[in-house]
Amino acid sequence: MRCTSVSRSRRTTTDVDRLQTETEDRWGHLPLSGRNLFDLARLRLAAERAGVKSVDIVDTKLQVRFVENAVVDPRRFDRARRAPEGRR
Numbered sequence: 001m002r003c004t005s006v007s008r009s010r011r012t013t014t015d016v017d018r019l020q021t022e023t024e025d026r027w028g029h030l031p032l033s034g035r036n037l038f039d040l041a042r043l044r045l046a047a048e049r050a051g052v053k054s055v056d057i058v059d060t061k062l063q064v065r066f067v068e069n070a071v072v073d074p075r076r077f078d079r080a081r082r083a084p085e086g087r088r
Contacts, residue, residue, distance in 0.1 A: 011045070012045065013042050013045055013046075016038055016041045016042050016045070019038070020035075020038040049071065050066075050070065050071050050072045051066050051067045051069065051070025051071045051072055052064060052065070052066055052067075052070070052072075053065040053066055053067045064077065
């Protein structure tokens with residue numbers, strides 16, 4: 001299986017979807033770990049488009065770093081994170 005193809009050469013979610021379909025056609029239903037791999041590729045693409053530089057866990061807290069010219073205003077991201085569930 002071309003695992004590196006999922007995260008490195010596929011640049012759109014459509015590409016990832018297509019590769020997942022091809023993989024399932026060839027190998028059958030994917031186990032959870034295989035589906036997670038494709039979901040992670042989609043998440044990375046979305047984060048890249050939003051200007052996320054890195055995501056880490058530091059002292060049990062999620063830390064999201066943005067590039068300087070991020071599409072998403074980091075302050076808005078922080079307000080959304082702090083808002084009550086129904087107000088996001």
